[in-house]
Amino acid sequence: MGGDDAPGAQIEGARRALRSGIGPIILVGQTDEVSGELERRRIPPGTFDIVHAAETVAMDESPTYALKRKREASIAVATRLVRDAKACALVSCGSTGAQVASSILHLGRLPGVERPAIAVAFPGTQGWGVLIDAGANAQNRPSHLVGFAVMGTLYLRHIFGVENPRVGLVSIGEEAAKGNELVVEAHRLLEGTPGINFVGMVEGRGVYTGGADVLVCDGFVGNVLLKFSESASRWVVHHLREGMRGRPLVTLGGLLMKPAFRHFRRVADPSSIGGAPLLGVKGTSIIAHGSSDAEAVMNALAMARRLVDEKVNEKITANLQLETRGE
Amino acid sequence: MGGDDAPGAQIEGARRALRSGIGPIILVGQTDEVSGELERRRIPPGTFDIVHAAETVAMDESPTYALKRKREASIAVATRLVRDAKACALVSCGSTGAQVASSILHLGRLPGVERPAIAVAFPGTQGWGVLIDAGANAQNRPSHLVGFAVMGTLYLRHIFGVENPRVGLVSIGEEAAKGNELVVEAHRLLEGTPGINFVGMVEGRGVYTGGADVLVCDGFVGNVLLKFSESASRWVVHHLREGMRGRPLVTLGGLLMKPAFRHFRRVADPSSIGGAPLLGVKGTSIIAHGSSDAEAVMNALAMARRLVDEKVNEKITANLQLETRGE
Structure with a gap:
């Protein structure tokens, strides 16, 4: 243990x-x-x-x-x-x-x-989503990402009850031809993959709030994103605290809001x-x-x-x- | 225009x-x-x-x-x-x-x-930091990242007054040998680069809150991270709102806290x-x-x-x- x-x-x-x-x-x-x-x-x-x-x-x-x-x-x-x-x-x-x-x-x-992959579920703003691979692999080939898409779909469907999850490939634009060699080739393969609901490329800004439920990426990008989300949460809270400093009424607001912060920590908490x-x-x-x-x-x-x-x-x-x- | x-x-x-x-x-x-x-x-x-x-x-x-x-x-x-x-x-x-x-x-x-690169400055919890490359390149070689480190250092020093910025390489662990081929080789090159204060690998959780001021990564990872930070901020706010719903006192707290949210939006706003x-x-x-x-x-x-x-x-x-x- x-x-x-x-x-x-x-x-x-x-x-x-x-x-x-x-x-x-x-x-x-x-x-x-x-x-x-x-x-x-x-x-x-x-x-x-x-x-x-x-x-x-x-x-x-x-x-x-x-x-x-x-x-x-x-x-x-x-x-x-x-x-x-x-x-x-x-x-x-x-x-x-x-x-x-x-x-x-x-x-x-x-x-x-x-290639096996780590599937991390998260409560997105539109319901449950999953990020796969969150870091089992340091480097991947395009065909690996096809397996991640299939496994992520089945995980979300059978464990979180999302019937027909939308599969998005994490990239730097929504166009099929935009991105690095890995994702451009993976996009081509995913379009021909049976049994998944592939919706195309998804940008970083769509990870938690966007048009896909299964977010497919290589293990390097997935791990950096997952750990960055911890950093980003702490960053938001840090600047909210800064915004309260020296303002008693705002600080009182922060105290009253504590249950909401607890709620956030609970949903965000793995x-x-x-x-x-x-x-x-x-x-x-x-x-x-x-x-x-x-x-x-x-x-x-x-x-x-x-x-x-x-x-x-x-x-x-x-x-x-x-x-x-x-x- | x-x-x-x-x-x-x-x-x-x-x-x-x-x-x-x-x-x-x-x-x-x-x-x-x-x-x-x-x-x-x-x-x-x-x-x-x-x-x-x-x-x-x-x-x-x-x-x-x-x-x-x-x-x-x-x-x-x-x-x-x-x-x-x-x-x-x-x-x-x-x-x-x-x-x-x-x-x-x-x-x-x-x-x-x-390779030219986009340098995005951000207010970290320990002061100003910069993420470079934030998306000028879809794919990079290790030697490109050396140039990013040097340019990011000079930008932070001369525009934001950070005298000796610590340069970190974004990766999936702190060990020099952990990561994909790109970062492992870039780490080797950065150790021998004069004129920068290289502190090694930095994980995602250290991007906003960690031990480096200049965060070096390839343009794919940098762009995904930058856009993801928008998603993450909206995600935090979404779940705070959820935590307020149906609780008048907590909602009042949220109203009183508005200046702090404005403060956050102002610092987070590019x-x-x-x-x-x-x-x-x-x-x-x-x-x-x-x-x-x-x-x-x-x-x-x-x-x-x-x-x-x-x-x-x-x-x-x-x-x-x-x-x-x-x-």
Whole structure:
């Protein structure tokens, strides 16, 4: 178990998930540490299965190097439980890079998937949207983006109930020929992709508020955008505070508005969704934020459950086999 | 003259600029239309020079195609005035693509500049910062980013008074080896670039709030980020409004907070800066927002004046010749 508040947040989140009918749940980590935390929280023995993992991957370690050297890292042990059908899904708040590498290495890719991708759902101004890939890949080829479009469509449809999500390709203009080589070629491929509702290029200003629900981009752009949105939120709040300084009535307004700021933080907070799946691997692998609290962990476990129950992986395989391109 | 409110906003902005000592100013456009507007505003003949341009480039036209076909487009006529030393700078609220293409075609590049770039200044939480390239290029090579770093540094130093700006390369992690091929190679080049204060990779979450003042990225990423910041601001405001709905006290807070929202809009609004220079061309070319009002036009003209007065182009040439790489 990794994460800033491990193992407390993880264990408390797992307890809440279990109470709401999600389980059984296996805790993977240092047995001593886990048992100690269970005892401290007066959780009866036998509530969870515990599987020992001697090592951990630090947040600043090189994921591929760490996985080679640490066969008994908790992320590796947990992923092998899924591979060996001893668990149906994996949730981690640890190093994203290590989880992506471990999932691809131990679970392998679904048939027809060239590159797994992280799908991050967000509450846009017109309803739920998804950004894919949010950073599983540092670099992509045009055909990878076709897989992202299909996987993002199925995720939004079956988990968020958006029946016919509009797929947009993130670019610097709305014209098909404008953009870098990657998106211009991906646009051509997406126009011929069956089973998706492709609406063309979408500019940055349309990401949260625009004409597409599934926002397709390479993992570099997606990761920069996702992390920039944190920066942008903090930036707005910073300048609102500056605008209040030395003005008592405006400051009073800010105090009265607190519930609205809380509302914003709640919708913007990734913990309200709990986690982002790495789509395209054989198994369910949910990436939770390193700063997850117990509620976020519970929501991530619930997300894992839904992906399994809705058979999203089977749907991805079936849809990608519609294409002639398949492996 | 292009832009959503042309030629009214342009002429009113030019009048205000003239009053504050910036000028003389040449208006380039359809003579009839310009004269009519001057008359309507009771501006005496002779206040401005007027140069006739028979055509315009529409916002949705392909810039390169339009420039080939329309030799007498106002943007082409205005750029040639700068080339022929009849004007020292060019300001436009029209098509950005056409202005970039026309500036590169008619003015040419400064010695040592591989690729001109758009430098967008923004008020970060730690002071002024600049994002470069914000979209002059759809695709870049690593060496282009070295020029962006140098030009961004000089712009921030001489126009915004940031003495030794920290240069960060936008990427998906802080490690030098993490990222796509473009940034990993650019990182290597930037480490050996004299005259800049390179601090390494910067993640998306550090764009507005982080450890760098000059944010270097390729034009695709920069344009997506810049436009996304508009989307993100609207998104924050949307969810704050949602959080107020049906709660009278919170709504009252929102009303009292109006001055703070106005403050935010003012700092976030590109018109407070007026325009973004296309750096790296022989001459001064300021890109103003299509939706510029008179104040934005005035500020853009003031920005043009300062770039000329501070001899930013000469400084760029001198600094790029420090490098062995020069053309």
